[in-house]
Amino acid sequence: xxxxxxxxxxxxxxxxxxxxxxxxxxxxxxxxxxxxxxxxxxxxxxxxxxxxxxxxxxxxxxxxxxxxxxxxxxxxxxxxxxxxxxxxxxxxxxxxxxxxxxxxxxxxxxxxxxxxxxxxxxxxxxxxxxxxxxxxxxxxxxxxxxxxxxxxxxxxxxxxxxxxxxxxxxxxxxxxxxxxxxxxxxxxxxxxxxxxxxxxxxxxxxxxxxxxxxxxxxxxxxxxxxxxxxxxxxxxxxxxxxxxxxxxxxxxxxxxxxxxxxxxxxxxxxxxxxxxxxxxxxxxxxxxxxxxxxxxxxxxxxxxxxxxxxxxxxxxxxxxxxxxxxxxxxxxxxxxxxxxxxxxxxxxxxxxxxxxxxxxxxxxxxxxxxxxxxxxxxxxxxxxxxxxxxxxxxxxxxxxxxxxxxxxxxxxxxxxxxxxxxxxxxxxxxxxxxxxxxxxxxxxxxxxxxxxxxxxxxxxxxxxxxxxxxxxxxxxxx
Numbered sequence: 001x002x003x004x005x006x007x008x009x010x011x012x013x014x015x016x017x018x019x020x021x022x023x024x025x026x027x028x029x030x031x032x033x034x035x036x037x038x039x040x041x042x043x044x045x046x047x048x049x050x051x052x053x054x055x056x057x058x059x060x061x062x063x064x065x066x067x068x069x070x071x072x073x074x075x076x077x078x079x080x081x082x083x084x085x086x087x088x089x090x091x092x093x094x095x096x097x098x099x100x101x102x103x104x105x106x107x108x109x110x111x112x113x114x115x116x117x118x119x120x121x122x123x124x125x126x127x128x129x130x131x132x133x134x135x136x137x138x139x140x141x142x143x144x145x146x147x148x149x150x151x152x153x154x155x156x157x158x159x160x161x162x163x164x165x166x167x168x169x170x171x172x173x174x175x176x177x178x179x180x181x182x183x184x185x186x187x188x189x190x191x192x193x194x195x196x197x198x199x200x201x202x203x204x205x206x207x208x209x210x211x212x213x214x215x216x217x218x219x220x221x222x223x224x225x226x227x228x229x230x231x232x233x234x235x236x237x238x239x240x241x242x243x244x245x246x247x248x249x250x251x252x253x254x255x256x257x258x259x260x261x262x263x264x265x266x267x268x269x270x271x272x273x274x275x276x277x278x279x280x281x282x283x284x285x286x287x288x289x290x291x292x293x294x295x296x297x298x299x300x301x302x303x304x305x306x307x308x309x310x311x312x313x314x315x316x317x318x319x320x321x322x323x324x325x326x327x328x329x330x331x332x333x334x335x336x337x338x339x340x341x342x343x344x345x346x347x348x349x350x351x352x353x354x355x356x357x358x359x360x361x362x363x364x365x366x367x368x369x370x371x372x373x374x375x376x377x378x379x380x381x382x383x384x385x386x387x388x389x390x391x392x393x394x395x396x397x398x399x400x401x402x403x404x405x406x407x408x409x410x411x412x413x414x415x416x417x418x419x420x421x422x423x424x425x426x427x428x429x430x431x432x433x434x435x436x437x438x439x440x441x442x443x444x445x446x447x448x449x450x451x452x453x454x455x456x457x458x459x460x461x462x463x464x465x466x467x468x469x470x471x472x473x474x475x476x477x478x
Contacts, residue, residue, distance in 0.1 A: 013356070015320050017238050018320065018332040019320070019332070021345040022332060025169075026170070026349045027351065027352055030196065038063070039065050040065075041067070042090075042107070042110070043070060043107050044068070045101065045110060045111065047076035048113065048234065051071070052080055053112045053113075053418050058089075058111070058200050060352070061352070061354060064321065066092045068107065070101050071083050073210050073233070075210060075211075075212050078094060080092075081094050096217055099125070101126075102126055106251055108132065109134065109155055110133050111161075114250075115236050115242050116138060116244055117204070119141065126415055128158075128473075132357075134160075135149070135163065136163040137248075137376065137379075141221075141242075143381045143462045145463070148474075148475070153373050159364070159369065160372070161356070161372070162372070162375060162376025162379075165255060171333040173348065175261070176260055178346070179261055184327050185326030188300065189300050189301075190258035190261055190324075191324075192251060193304045193306070195306050196306070197308060198246065200280040201229050201230060201235045201238060201282045203228045203229045203283035204241070205394070207232055213241050215422050224467070225241065235284070242295055244286070246288065246307050247287075247290055250305075251305045251319070255371060255383060256371075256375070256376075256379035258301045259301065259378065260375070262301065264301075266378065267447040268296040268446035269297055271294055271386055272372075272408065272441070272445050273387065273440040274290060274291055274390070278290055278435055279308045281478065290390065291307040293414055298411070300410040303382075306424055308424075309428060310424050310428050333346045334346070353371070356368075357369065391440075392440060392441040392443075394439060395406070395439075395442055396436060397432070404442075
C-alpha cells in the first residue's frame, strides 16, 4: 500500500505539472477568402452539442458554406440554423431525413454528429452518394460496421475524417515524433485517464418524444424500444442500443492518443475490462466507472474512466495520457525525466481539424488527413471490445478481482491500477465490498481478423441486427 501511495502521489504530481505546462493553442491561419465557385457545399447531420460545435468551426472557414442542417428533431435543426445566422453565415435548409441531403448532388461534404448508432450508416450512405465525410467519434456503434466504413471509403475513393481532433495538435504530434525517434527510450506502457462526473439519469419514467421529432428516423438502425429515461436527448449515450458509455463517448480520445503514441495497430492480443454503474440506481446500462486493459504483446494500454465525482488532478483539465519510457515520461504534451522533473513542454503550430479535412477533400489524398477513418475505426474498436468484455462479465468482490488480475501478464502492474480504482471509489463514497464491480471476461483477440478467439458469444457482439430499411450494407453490397 505504501508503494501504491507513492506512485499515486507521483502520477498526480505529473498530471498537475503537465496541466500547468500546457501551451496556449496556436493554429495555422485559416483559409483565406475564396471565390463562390470554389467553395465546398456542406451539410451538418445531427444538431446536438457536437452539431453546434461543427457549425461554429465551419463558420470560421471561408472555403465552405453550410447548405443543410439535418436532425429528426426539427427544433434542434432550427437551433443550428439560427446559430449559423448569428455567426454571419446564410440560413441553411432544415430537413429531418438525412437521405434528402444525400440525394442533393450539390452537397460535397457531410459532417456527421448524430448519436453513435447512426454514425456508420450515415457515413456509408453519404460516401455511396459521392460525398466526403467527417464523422464524430466513436465512428461506429460496433466493430463490424466500423470496418465497413473503412472499406466503403477505400472502394469509392472518398475522404473520411474522424472527429478525434487531438491528431491535429502539433505539440502532441511533436511528442509522438520524439518517441518515434527513440528519445524516450523503450516505451511499453501508455495510460489514459478521463474524469467526467456523471449523475443519475433517473427513471424508469415515461419518456415522451419531443413534439417535432420523428422517432422512427431518430432510431434508424436501432430498435424502436419504449424509452424510460428522463431526457430523450443526450442520455442515449448510456444505453447499449444507441451509445457506448463514456469509454466510447469521451475516453476514446485518450485511447486514440495512447494507440498513436505507442504506434500499435489492430486490436491487439487480448482485452479485459472491469467496472460498474455505481453510486446511484437508474435506467442507464453502461458503466460510469471502467478500466480497460489492452494487451498488444510487447506493449500495453490501460484506460481508466472515472465517472463519479472525485477530486480531479486539475480544475479544468479532465483527461490526460502518459507514456512511460526507460528514459522518461510524457504526460499530455510535457516531457519529464524518470524522477518526475519537468524537462520541457512540446510546442508547435496546430492545424484546425476541420480545415485539415477540407484540405484533404481538395487534394483527394486520404493520407493528408490527420485522423483518417482507419485510425478512427481502430481506436473506436478498442472501446467496443472493452465494452464486450464488460458486458459478458459477472459481479465479483475486490479480492476475487485482485486474484484474477494477478494472472494477467502485461507491461503493467494491473493490480496497482485496481488499487487506484478502489481508492477512487472510496473517495466517491462507494464501498466495493457492498456494491460489487463487474469483472469482465478476459477475451483473446485475433487482432488482424477483428474477431475473438474461440468465443462465439463474444463474436455475436461485434455486430448488431438492423431495423429495415436502416441497414448497414454488407461487403458485397456497397
